[in-house]
Amino acid sequence: MAFIFWTDAYSSKVEEVDNQHKFLIQIIDDLYLAFQKGEQKIIQSDLLFRLINYVHYHFAYEEGLMMQYKYHELDKHKIEHQRLTVKVLDYYKDVKIKDKDISLELLNFLKDWLSDHILKTDKEMGAWLSEQPQFVTNKMP
Numbered sequence: 421m422a423f424i425f426w427t428d429a430y431s432s433k434v435e436e437v438d439n440q441h442k443f444l445i446q447i448i449d450d451l452y453l454a455f456q457k458g459e460q461k462i463i464q465s466d467l468l469f470r471l472i473n474y475v476h477y478h479f480a481y482e483e484g485l486m487m488q489y490k491y492h493e494l495d496k497h498k499i500e501h502q503r504l505t506v507k508v509l510d511y512y513k514d515v516k517i518k519d520k521d522i523s524l525e526l527l528n529f530l531k532d533w534l535s536d537h538i539l540k541t542d543k544e545m546g547a548w549l550s551e552q553p554q555f556v557t558n559k560m561p
């Protein structure tokens with residue numbers, strides 16, 4: 421049984437956003453698998469780094485779309501992104517500098533944060549975007 425997996429309930433009505441969410445979910449699930457196998461070195465050298473890079477890319481993508489279409493909830497949405505970015509970067513520093521192992525607590529936090537954020541904040545964004553008459557592209561603005 422996967423730790424976290426994609427279901428249609430996560431669908432935001434914006435295909436590219438959904439594809440990126442699927443990828444994020446996969447990274448978190450890979451992190452959990454590696455954690456279960458005790459592969460802390462792989463987590464430290466590769467998976468956490470991959471997560472941070474992809475989170476950064478994904479948030480920039482969503483924020484670009486919201487800016488392009490002048491979404492009224494942009495600021496609120498950005499604050500949620502920033503809070504997670506700070507938390508993940510702090511954790512990454514702990515792992516890199518203090519050589520801490522990844523914990524189940526962090527994995528649960530990531531899982532809960534991502535599903536809550538997608539189910540509420542991203543879905544609201546996607547519903548709004550998909551209703552804009554000029555919204556025609558899923559490409560990077």
Ligand SMILES: [Fe+2]
Binds near residue numbers: 482542
């Ligand atoms: Fe978001």
Ligand SMILES: [Fe+2]
Binds near residue numbers: 441478
């Ligand atoms: Fe998102």
